[in-house]
């Protein structure tokens with residue numbers, strides 16, 4: 034049973050059949066999946082959801098498939114952690130980490146969008162998966178395609194982290210490394226998609242893919258006890274996740290699943306070395322000026338973001354804001370999260386926490402309101418960012434006397450009372 038109605042143009046409202054389309058032929062606006070909310074409201078209650086298994090398909094009526102998913106059955110329902118130590122460090126009252134660094138199977142939030150995209154592509158009869166990726170999408174497309182026996186082609190900029198390249202190749206994916214930025218990779222992939230007829234998850238089937246991000250928002254609301262946070266800070270690359278979290282909150286509100294109102298302020302986070310959306314928000318303009326990325330936060334390095342305009346709109350409409358942080362601030366926040374909460378996030382996580390700290394300092398986020406920080410990827414995948422930034426262990430021989438010496442002479446090994 035599917036409640037997916039049509040693909041609808043976000044600009045002019047024209048309806049399209051549920052096919053592999055992504056732009057409106059009349060106005061070139063992006064297409065978005067629409068649903069029969071009146072029917073969903075009659076069957077989807079808190080009890081129905083909580084009786085289901087803890088994965089993202091517990092919200093399946095709000096996802097764009099005609100049938101049950103054919104891959105990624107265990108994706109999602111990652112922890113929402115109350116971050117007591119981090120609260121103390123930042124002087125705030127109520128802070129949570131939504132931790133997709135431990136999402137199944139490839140340790141980033143991209144497993145949500147990819148399991149939807151691959152399942153939908155198979156429903157539509159595609160036999161080859163593909164993507165243009167900044168790293169995490171590559172991992173997830175390769176893994177999920179392998180899991181359902183489909184070949185995949187993954188296109189990446191040549192300067193990605195080694196672990197992200199390895200973590201794509203291992204699944205037997207056809208990886209093509211392009212001499213260029215992500216935006217150049219993306220442009221090439223649009224041409225390839227047209228010519229080869231493959232399902233590019235984030236290009237020709239983007240409307241379905243993007244819906245998977247909503248589950249990140251549904252889970253936060255459910256895990257907070259069917260309430261929304263007052264503030265949420267979201268990392269932005271193409272700007273899809275932030276708009277879909279907001280769509281998720283609005284849908285839960287429409288369906289009457291929430292206690293309290295729809296009064297979350299949504300904040301967007303980028304690295305200073307690639308901040309086209311944040312810049313537009315700060316300058317109060319609707320125009321997103323493309324940039325050439327230069328940052329260690331490679332997973333967020335999209336200089337010409339597809340959903341930049343709509344993300345800026347979400348920040349504006351909810352009373353949120355956008356901020357950016359330098360590479361040094363990113364590393365500092367990766368360390369702070371690890372040392373206070375025992376969570377090793379990738380560079381994107383450093384961006385999000387760094388921006389959260391900045392917004393608290395600026396008093397844009399009040400210290401006594403609830404805050405959710407969205408952690409979207411795992412630190413083990415971006416280890417080179419920490420090269421030379423972490424103290425190395427002292428090497429000694431396996432002799433007690435040498436250890437005694439160390440404790441006596443090296444301050445950081447001193448035994449604490």
Ligand SMILES: *Cc1c(COP(=O)(O)O)cnc(C)c1O
Nearest residue numbers: 169270271272273274381409410
């Ligand atoms: C892709 C990605 C994002 C943001 O994705 P968009 O939806 O394109 O804004 C955030 N964090 C990580 C780790 C990612 O890989």
Ligand SMILES: [Zn+2]
Nearest residue numbers: 042045057060
């Ligand atoms: Zn249109």
